[in-house]
Amino acid sequence: MAESKRIALMVTCIVDQVMPEVGMAAVRLLRRAGYTVEFPQEQTCCGQPFFNSGFRERALPLVKRAIEIFEPYDAVVAPSGSCTTMMRAEYPHLLEPWPDWHARAQALAAKTYELSEFLVHQAQWQPQANPHAPRVTYHDSCHMNRMLHLHDEPRSLLEAAGCTLVEMVDPGRCCGFGGIFSVRMPELSNAMTGEKLRRAVATETDLMVTADPGCLMQMRGLAEGLRIEHVATVLEELTR
Known part of the structure; x- marks a missing residue:
């Protein structure tokens, strides 16, 4: 059982607006790992779309707001490698010109985790193997x-839950989403x-x-006959 700590779920915009089941699955997994999870209702975008588009000044209010909202918690967990990267790597860099905000950004970065990272390294959660677990292939997102x-x-979590992992060719190859990239250069x-989908299908x-x-949203938009899921929903289903 994990120590009693205040864990905040940073739900991310896409999860909040498009796939809330991922956020709910993340909360259930963290609870199974022994944590009490809170969802700060006032949270908004982490600022990454502005930041990646070069509008850093416009990102600043969102960045500072996120710091104010999440700094009271012992840990912040996000079911997204890209938003975790923004908060952990880019917040301190963006706020370097302001020493007080820079220090607060560094403190938040030190306690912000991607979901699977938190479950493995902080919670040290080990799911029980499900004999009905599927054969899966895994796509590595670029930021993560x-x-x-x-x-x-x-x-490691998928295999512990009983999944047979079959690696596709070059699983770290970009899926084509790239945030704003997919809007600016849709054909490419x-x-x-x-x-990416052809390589996944080839694993059978x-x-x-x-x-x-x-990545999930991008690939689902073009997939035909291929089931694609977030790791949180797969693990939650297998460990009920």
């Missing part, structure tokens, strides 16, 4: 894989997505799993 260097964590983005597994809602 390259910025946070999280590769084994979601895989969709071509990249198509290639039951479904593809990812830990980033943006």
Whole structure:
């Protein structure tokens, strides 16, 4: 059982607006790991869309608001590698010119975790194997894989839950989402997505799993006959 601490769920915009089941699954998993989870109702966007578009000044109010909302908690957990990267890597960098805010950003960054990372390293949660677990292939999102260097964590949880993992060719190849990239260059983005989906289908597994809602939204939009799920919903279903 985990120590009693105040854990906040940073739900992310896509989860909140498009796939709330991912947020609910994340809360259930954290509770099964022994934590009390709170959902700050006043939370908004982490500021990443503005930041990635080059509008850093417009991102600042959202960044400062997020710091104010989440700094009272002992840990902040997000079911998204990209939003975790924004809060952990970019907040301190963005606020360097303001020493007080920079220190607060560093403090928040030190206690912000991607969901699978938190379950493995902080909660040390080990799911029981489900004999009916599917064969899966896993897609590494760019931010999570390259910025946070999280590769084994979601895989270890899926395998512990009983899944047979079949790696596709180059699982870290970009799915084509890239946030604003998919809007600015849709033809190139969709071509990249198509290639990713072909590689997933070639594994002949039951479904593809990812830990980033943006990747999930992008790939689901073009998938035909391929089931794609967030790691949180897969783990939650297998460990009921």
